[in-house]
Amino acid sequence: MSSLTPDQIKTLEQSRQRLVQLTHSLGSLITSLNQSDPLPSWTSLQSQATIISNNLLTISDHLSDNRALLATLVAYPAPSYPARNPANTVALEQLLRTKLDPRVEDWVARGRKAGDTGPGQGHGLDDLAALAALWDWAPVEANLEARRRNWGGNFTLEERERGVGNVVTGLRRVLEDDDDDSESGSEEEEGEEESGDEEGEGEPDEMEVVGVRRKSGVAQGLEFDIAPAASGHAAPLTVVAPVVPLDEILRFMTVGIMPSQR
Amino acid sequence: MHELLLFASVPAHQHHELLQQLAGLTAMQPRHRLERRLVFKAYRKPGLVTTRVGASQDVQGADMQRLNKMLNGGMYYTQVVGPVTKADFGPTSSSAMSASHDADVSMSGTDQSSYCYDNQPWRLEFRDIPEAGTRSAVTTRLMASASLPKGDIAVPMNAWGYSFVTEYMVEGDVFVQNDIVIFLHRVLLYPQAESQDSHGPRQQLPAYHELTPLERTGSYVLQAAITVQDGSNQEMMKTASQHLFGLREQLKSAVRLEQADRLSLDTRAK
Numbered sequence: 001m002s003s004l005t006p007d008q009i010k011t012l013e014q015s016r017q018r019l020v021q022l023t024h025s026l027g028s029l030i031t032s033l034n035q036s037d038p039l040p041s042w043t044s045l046q047s048q049a050t051i052i053s054n055n056l057l058t059i060s061d062h063l064s065d066n067r068a069l070l071a072t073l074v075a076y077p078a079p080s081y082p083a084r085n086p087a088n089t090v091a092l093e094q095l096l097r098t099k100l101d102p103r104v105e106d107w108v109a110r111g112r113k114a115g116d117t118g119p120g121q122g123h124g125l126d127d128l129a130a131l132a133a134l135w136d137w138a139p140v141e142a143n144l145e146a147r148r149r150n151w152g153g154n155f156t157l158e159e160r161e162r163g164v165g166n167v168v169t170g171l172r173r174v175l176e177d178d179d180d181d182s183e184s185g186s187e188e189e190e191g192e193e194e195s196g197d198e199e200g201e202g203e204p205d206e207m208e209v210v211g212v213r214r215k216s217g218v219a220q221g222l223e224f225d226i227a228p229a230a231s232g233h234a235a236p237l238t239v240v241a242p243v244v245p246l247d248e249i250l251r252f253m254t255v256g257i258m259p260s261q262r
Numbered sequence: 263m264h265e266l267l268l269f270a271s272v273p274a275h276q277h278h279e280l281l282q283q284l285a286g287l288t289a290m291q292p293r294h295r296l297e298r299r300l301v302f303k304a305y306r307k308p309g310l311v312t313t314r315v316g317a318s319q320d321v322q323g324a325d326m327q328r329l330n331k332m333l334n335g336g337m338y339y340t341q342v343v344g345p346v347t348k349a350d351f352g353p354t355s356s357s358a359m360s361a362s363h364d365a366d367v368s369m370s371g372t373d374q375s376s377y378c379y380d381n382q383p384w385r386l387e388f389r390d391i392p393e394a395g396t397r398s399a400v401t402t403r404l405m406a407s408a409s410l411p412k413g414d415i416a417v418p419m420n421a422w423g424y425s426f427v428t429e430y431m432v433e434g435d436v437f438v439q440n441d442i443v444i445f446l447h448r449v450l451l452y453p454q455a456e457s458q459d460s461h462g463p464r465q466q467l468p469a470y471h472e473l474t475p476l477e478r479t480g481s482y483v484l485q486a487a488i489t490v491q492d493g494s495n496q497e498m499m500k501t502a503s504q505h506l507f508g509l510r511e512q513l514k515s516a517v518r519l520e521q522a523d524r525l526s527l528d529t530r531a532k
Contacts, residue, residue, distance in 0.1 A: 239273065239275050240273060240274060240275065240479040240481075241273055241479070242271050242273055242274075242477055242479055242481035243477060243478055243479055244476065244477045244478070244481075245271070246269055246270075246271040246483060246522070246523075246526075247522070247523040247526035248526070249271075249449060249476060249477060249483055250269065250483070250522055250523070250526040250527055251526040251527075251528075252430075252449060252476060253299070253430075253432075253449060254301075254339060254389070254526070254527055254528065254529055255301060255303070255339045255427070255528070255529065256301040256339075256427045256428035256430075259476070
């Protein structure tokens with residue numbers, strides 16, 4: 001066991017000073033956030049953040065520079081240490097801990113995790129060209145994939161090819177495969193779509209927007225495929241809004257005044 | 263007793279679906295309910311103060327007396343409700359027309375329906391006008407019910423100072439979820455008969471299919487109600503309205519339960 005050289009003591013002193021500086025700047029940021037009203041201007045916040053980040057950088061540099069020394073140092077209490085004083089005991093326990101403080105342990109774990117998943121790891125945002133390429137590629141590909149499908153109907157093409165009867169839907173009611181004729185030709189499909197549109201303009205019939213796609217050729221504009229409500233429905237329920245308002249019904253129930261008599 | 267209510271209008275096409283949803287929500291099968299409802303209106307008989315005349319011998323409970331006091335205090339519309347079953351309705355055969363005529367003309371109808379007006383149980387349902395200016399978004403009103411003597415109810419009601427206004431049939435299903443009674447119902451009107459005046463309640467019921475819904479499209483009314491015994495207990499009232507709001511939230515995607523227009527439930531006789 002050798003005693004420390006003056007140089008090594010100096011290194012330790014430096015670490016201490018820098019850590020004290022960091023604590024100070026963090027403390028002043030916290031107090032300014034807690035106490036100043038209104039909140040400090042963003043410029044002052046930013047300058048404080050810069051100071052803190054510089055502090056952190058110097059500390060980090062310092063620690064990594066003197067890694068060899070700091071990693072091998074061992075602290076132990078000298079026999080002359082006044083350990084009987086309770087205040088000193090606390091300090092002693094802090095100094096002699098071999099594990100990190102539980103709170104600090106959490107911080108470190110979080111920091112490690114952030115470091116692992118951060119931009120340093122994958123290509124992430126750093127590779128702007130790759131990102132741009134991805135964005136170029138994705139919409140087109142999604143569009144192509146979407147066009148490959150005939151939106152609407154209850155079954156996919158693959159399911160229909162394999163036989164609709166084999167599809168396990170988990171539903172008790174029988175889904176109609178009303179799209180059989182659409183395979184015969186696209187013209188007919190167009191006709192269907194148009195009839196669906198006409199229906200949509202008239203009564204507020206059941207309809208659903210089943211697909212949205214970019215208009216082919218033109219850069220902007222969206223096309224909606226509107227499928228007419230399944231015509232094979234056993235009993236097409238007509239949607240009729242109540243004619244007599246609720247109030248009138250309640251009034252009739254209360255005093256027997258017919259709704260029309262008012 | 264107080265009653266806290268929320269209402270919603272349910273279009274006919276949604277009825278079946280909502281029944282299923284409610285059955286799922288409340289984990290019970292709907293209880294079908296058919297009720298005759300007679301609307302009576304109070305009129306002030308000269309000199310009538312507290313005299314209770316005839317036909318009330320078999321119901322003289324304490325709540326009956328309280329109700330009597332309440333009824334004579336103000337002038338209110340009140341309802342008399344009688345449960346019926348589908349079997350009570352007239353035959354649905356071709357003789358239905360003549361049967362319904364018989365019903366109006368004479369009591370000795372030759373139809374085979376088991377309905378016996380003299381055995382019809384009745385329940386008096388008094389409802390106050392909903393409280394005004396309540397901060398919570400539920401309809402709150404004072405209510406009281408009492409059972410009445412069986413049989414012809416028009417006479418005792420007249421004696422109490424009530425005249426018959428109209429009658430209708432309510433058809434619907436009841437669910438119960440915790441303390442909430444959910445009643446999905448609609449009003450059915452009796453077929454218009456030429457000899458029908460507002461003399462009094464019908465002695466015979468027409469065939470069920472002759473009833474026509476008040477709302478032509480056949481829409482239903484959803485009513486969610488909680489009855490609170492002690493209306494002055496603010497804590498209890500608050501809890502009850504919280505429960506109703508909970509139900510409203512659960513049914514939000516299906517129907518919109520709302521407070522009813524206060525004046526549409528105005529039972530005061532002007």
